[in-house]
Amino acid sequence: MEKITYNFEYGKKLKVCFIGAGMHAYRNVYPTFQYAPVDLAAICDKDEQRAVAYARQFGARATYANHLEMLERERPDAVFIVTSYHPDGRVQATELAKDVLKAGAHVWMEKPTAATVREVEELMAVSRETGRFVMTGLKKIFFPAIEKAKQIIGSPEFGRPSSFYIRYPQDMAPFAERADLRNCFSFLDHIYHPASVIHYLMGKIGRFSYEWEPHNGGSVTTMRFLSGAVGVLHMTAGESGTSPLERLEVVGEGANVVVDNGVKVTYYRKANRPAYGRSSSFLVDDDQAPLSWEPEFLLGQLYNKNIFYLGYVPEVLHFCESVLAGRPPEKGTLADSLEIVKLFEAYRTHPEGTLITLNEA
Template structure:
């Protein structure tokens, strides 16, 4: 990641518009501009009173209640979009993002990108036709723990990543035979959270099979990756609320890397003490320096790395996007095409369980 600068330290900034003035954006997106080369020019929301509150709070110049009017009136370099779901629980991005791309504007948008892979493919067509790009803010592409785990997996000593095990709490609604799909999948669209992390570490899924427990909605999924690696994802909807939310472990060649609770990184390597079975006197390796390593943040110092905006990769995502716009480069991470793959996984979970499903 680039060295952190405060907003006022940047010589060049993008002029950005922002569509959406909701609670999530207030907590997790607008504040990232303090650490990125972004000059917030205008905000847009259907509620003008709310838009005015955000304009004052985050230093924008103008407000709009119609995003088309905003992109027509303002000279913008890019647009940030953070929207809620519609009444059917479907993301609203496919209705708006194509208009922004057609207007010649790169887009940073929240996840999930869409309810179906077909919707993402249509946005991809507009993206390619317009020559612009979309970053979909699947955070695990930018989590410090996932970035460093990816770096460890790339080390020569780690070897080819053979398998991954993951756990994340999500509830799968029952399959309905009469309509040949599942409904009530609003929250299950968050499958992009664990799957974006798995995709980042292991690459694309070739095929998958899952079984479910009802009525709990718990799921066990087997994954076969295009690389030849294998994996398991446990969606434990009934896990204790006090337990760590998620855990991922990648196995290589006599080395493992673990991401625990999103912020603790453990690298298992080295060997135990020498000696034959039943007679080994020491459990610590002959070279104690060549053993497991654990990293986790401390929260005593006023460092930016112990702020949640950095631990969850939000600042990194926004900074990556803004700098790509400034430099006239397209992004290579957290792309719309990445989201297409994640949405195909979501589509697979809408099907009947207990069969192998090819991810096209």
């Protein structure tokens, strides 16, 4: 298990700038720097009073209202971008990321990376030209529970992952309205969450189709992966606000794993079903029994802070360690974002009930 180093204990740190002094960044991104090799040099927000307040709170030395001026003056190693949306629905961070790459710094950006396949491909081209990389904060693939599921399904005992299910509460506008990006704001904002998990655990989607219901805008998508496995994405729009959001399950060969509510992992290991009609107990031998993990929430531990179990610190650490080592990140790559945005674009351009090819076998 990885041991965490506190910010002040690091010998070598990255010189970092931050674009965006908004709500999510305050709650979940700046606080990760307590545990990362980061020297926060400057913060930029169009609202400079906000930047000043954040600089005071999180220890930055300078503030700016213009990111180009900040990049020119500060010459950072890396820049974190946590901004929002243009009025027409486009993602503000996409263009900002290009500016940062061109200024010679690496980029960590919040999802969504971009709203279209073309924009992600353009970002890939600028990244190649400048030799600087872009990592998107796909937090869910850094959840310790999802990483555990990935490790389990990759083990020989689990067998080949054969089928998959994930639920996520999200609606989609009627098909005719999806051409206008403004009607897809919430869908774009959230599709990166379940889609990043699907891609991380199951690989590329070959083809898919979906059915959509008009009352809540919920949907059920069935997909075949290039691996040959099959999967379901259940977008549970209309569920109660008190319900846990997510559940996923992967079935292997004689084994399956379930992740509930992002923190509870149950591994049903290969086991024989107790003799039908004859077994008086459901308690199988210990070497076949299911394994189950969930955090305790009593001690003042790091693992039960949301910035750890929701993947925020791990994703920032992955980025910082990659930059310090001079190698591109392995997770949250532009190639990952491309698969996600291909799926998003396909929902926008194909009506329910059609069979859509995303990647040729």
